[in-house]
Amino acid sequence: MTQPILLTCGDPAGVGPELALTARRSVGAAVPVVWLGDPRHLPPGTPWIQIDAPEAAAGVPADRLAVLRHDFPAPAVAGRPDPANAPGVVAVIRRAVDLAQAGRIAAITTAPISKEILKQGANFAFPGHTEYLAHLAGVGEVAMMLASTTVTPPLRSVPATIHIALDEVPGSFTPEVLESAIRLTHAALIRDFGIATPRIAIAGLNPHAGENGVMGFDEQRWIAPLVARLAAAGLGCFGPLPADTMFHAPARARYDAAVCAYHDQALIPIKTLDFAGGVNVTLGLPFIRTSPDHGTAFDIAGRGVADPDSTIAALRMAAGMVKARAG
Template sequence: MNSPAPKPLTERPVILSCGDPSGIGPELAVRAWEHFGARLPFVWIGDPAHLPRGSKIREIDRASDALRHADAGLPVMAHPFPAAATPGAPDPANAKAVIDVIAKGVDLVMRGEGSALATAPINKKALKDGAGFAFPGHTEFLAHLAGVERVVMMLASSRSDPPLRVVPATIHIALRDVPEAFTPQLLCDTVRITAEGLRRDFGFETPRIAVAGLNPHAGEGGAMGAEETDWIADTVAGLRAEGYALAGPLPADTLFHARARAGYDAAICAYHDQALIPIKTLDFDGGVNVTLGLPFVRTSPDHGTAYDIAGQGRANPASLIAALEMAARMGAARGA
């Protein structure tokens, strides 16, 4: 007797935007479908001609159709692009279509036709050169489309034990600009958005959050920098008085080993590399980029377009697979 098919991880499909068609996004979408099949229905939006030759696909008109077709092929909502995709060589002619696909994906999840949005990697410079893209990256563009003033970028491991979730309070700015940009208001906003996201999307009733110091050894009492004693400690204490389960400011150099990770659900870091170096070291292939603070779930693989290996069949699909699965579980947690 055949056992019944496993219940899909989502009752509504995850929407996957194609990203830069000259990168590894298209081949990874096919690999992810081969991994999940009908267990996690997702819809790829893009030009079918950009997928690897011979890919099993099913073109659909409505996102919900993915639930019926995901067992037979990658469900595709066709969005024609003006130019072919040459692996490793982004074409400026395709820039606007890449942007339009992202907007289409947002529209679908905002209308409830998808449970979550996952986004394949883009190249910001290629979009700026080809279509005047005015945003630092995906995250800021998604916030703009959703009408949200401030969002938080969280990187989450899928395979480390204990897991690691890190939030850089400042993101794509020069290191010399961090002390001015990292303010009490920014830290408060980041803690509040992170805590709400951990409650709503990850099921933590009282999220435990660690706050890293800005300076070496968290300033060591002012000997190596004054921000911790001037305002970070007081800001953390004020938030703790509001009911947040916070620890810090803590030295970043002892915050990410296994015993330390077991003591918190997410760590807020002062700047980009303070957060991303540990997660890429612990789970380089399985990290997931999550945007907290949006009115919908959004995840992305934690890697770029990888032009150097695009079209060669060498790209590792682990991060996209993890991003799709995390998106489906987060969407389910929201009741999407």
């Protein structure tokens, strides 16, 4: 790789800054990484080198952190988020997308943000990273994939509806939404994961996938016909399946990704199976974006106990996706 992966700072009071150097060192010299943020927010003693352009990251030794400087309004205190820094967090994400769309970086890996703090300090109107990235990229259809890195068989799960209340799911989980999630998943498995003929399992909305109408009719009325139509079109999908029996190892061996109806149906299995190694991937963007599968962890920030494995996995997965697209 000649172009770097850009690692955003995330909320400067969270664990993002303290994990940056460890994660950078772990991926090694073959994967250039540049950190975008305010160097004042890095832990004291962090060896960093300021660069003026992301292209210069390849020349920075792997034991040092290449920093593309982005000054924030205020200093940061670990574990004590400051709404005054919220505009800086949003601006870093926006700048990262600008660099990605200009072709100056190979991928974006985002450190965790606090939606509550962004709403307080920057009037942030988006439910999360995923929706904001889609807005900046100007795309209407994206999906969130959570991908494991340490379990076998692997689990890649995609919620068709994302950051909405549970009582909104039945009205939002529509044939159009499910078809979009299946198509985005199929395309990503081929382009980003190198799977020539993807197998996609579809979870039912209701318990036991409705059990032939005993516990709901969505599966019979429209989910099964939609899945059959897409399978006939060559998308390699099957279902709907009962969600409570599709995530153990023998079941995972039958598919390359699972498309689920709602957020927790998709995220609880992967966070149970591979909490430290899970990676969040946004499907449907014109650039590669990964993220660790955890939050800001304000409660442990600054104590030196945060686990870097998910950030490392997110950088490595981004590098793998870059190679898959190039190949």
